[in-house]
Amino acid sequence: MVYLFFAGHWLLSVLMQSLFQHRYAAHRMYVMGPRTERALHLLTWLLQGSSYLNPRAYAILHREHHAFSDGARDPHAPGSHTNAFSMMWSTKERYSDYAHDRRKPEARFDGGTPEWPALERVADSWPVRVLFGVLYGCFYLAFATHAWQLVLMLPFHFVMGPVHGAIVNWCGHKYGYRNFDNGDKSRNTLPFDFLTMGELFQNNHHKYAQSPDFAARWFEIDPGWQVLRLLAAARIVALRTPQRAEYPEPLRRAA
Numbered sequence: 001m002v003y004l005f006f007a008g009h010w011l012l013s014v015l016m017q018s019l020f021q022h023r024y025a026a027h028r029m030y031v032m033g034p035r036t037e038r039a040l041h042l043l044t045w046l047l048q049g050s051s052y053l054n055p056r057a058y059a060i061l062h063r064e065h066h067a068f069s070d071g072a073r074d075p076h077a078p079g080s081h082t083n084a085f086s087m088m089w090s091t092k093e094r095y096s097d098y099a100h101d102r103r104k105p106e107a108r109f110d111g112g113t114p115e116w117p118a119l120e121r122v123a124d125s126w127p128v129r130v131l132f133g134v135l136y137g138c139f140y141l142a143f144a145t146h147a148w149q150l151v152l153m154l155p156f157h158f159v160m161g162p163v164h165g166a167i168v169n170w171c172g173h174k175y176g177y178r179n180f181d182n183g184d185k186s187r188n189t190l191p192f193d194f195l196t197m198g199e200l201f202q203n204n205h206h207k208y209a210q211s212p213d214f215a216a217r218w219f220e221i222d223p224g225w226q227v228l229r230l231l232a233a234a235r236i237v238a239l240r241t242p243q244r245a246e247y248p249e250p251l252r253r254a255a
């Protein structure tokens with residue numbers, strides 16, 4: 001039971017990060033009505049729980065990443081850090097500055113992100129983040145069959161979002177193969193990205209940053225795109241950008 005809970009939380013949390021924070025908030029690859037946006041926003045919070053990410057702060061950081069990929073101003077370039085922890089720590093600091101309005105981003109990286117201040121206030125408050133942690137703990141206390149599950153598996157639920165971020169940002173710019181020369185170190189880590197719902201096609205994604213499908217070759221499968229495709233077929237969302245669409249020039253150009 002705890003394995004199912006772990007796999008479910010892992011996949012749904014990263015799926016929402018890919019669909020909502022990444023493909024919607026940061027890249028605006030699709031549009032939807034205001035009520036649908038609120039429903040998806042709420043669902044993202046509930047599924048990401050204790051490690052929910054503010055869509056605006058995520059989008060600013062991510063747009064900077066595209067503009068400066070693997071350069072000195074990339075907020076999370078593996079080449080600038082000795083390990084994934086130090087990379088994610090400095091990413092977290094920068095993220096918090098944007099989430100709490102302590103740092104002003106360049107205007108070209110800001111705007112066009114879903115706004116719901118009341119939900120952000122609740123989601124970002126410590127009591128609420130801790131409450132999610134307590135709920136995960138209760139589930140483990142009820143269903144865990146071995147003590148090591150509480151010690152080794154439970155902590156992952158508290159920091160699911162940053163763990164996904166560390167895997168994608170570290171491995172996606174370090175390990176795997178390349179389809180395109182993007183002038184950076186982006187790689188495709190897995191041809192079938194069952195681990196992070198498509199996020200590990202970094203090489204394809206940096207080439208065609210606005211394409212809602214992160215797969216680019218016949219053997220590659222992007223599970224996040226398959227879900228997005230279903231949502232579009234059901235008319236819950238409408239796709240804005242065609243496949244193989246590149247990143248807009250004003251955003252790409254370094255300052």
Ligand SMILES: [Zn+2]
Nearest residue numbers: 065172186202
């Ligand atoms: Zn990248």
Ligand SMILES: [Zn+2]
Nearest residue numbers: 027062205209
């Ligand atoms: Zn992106």
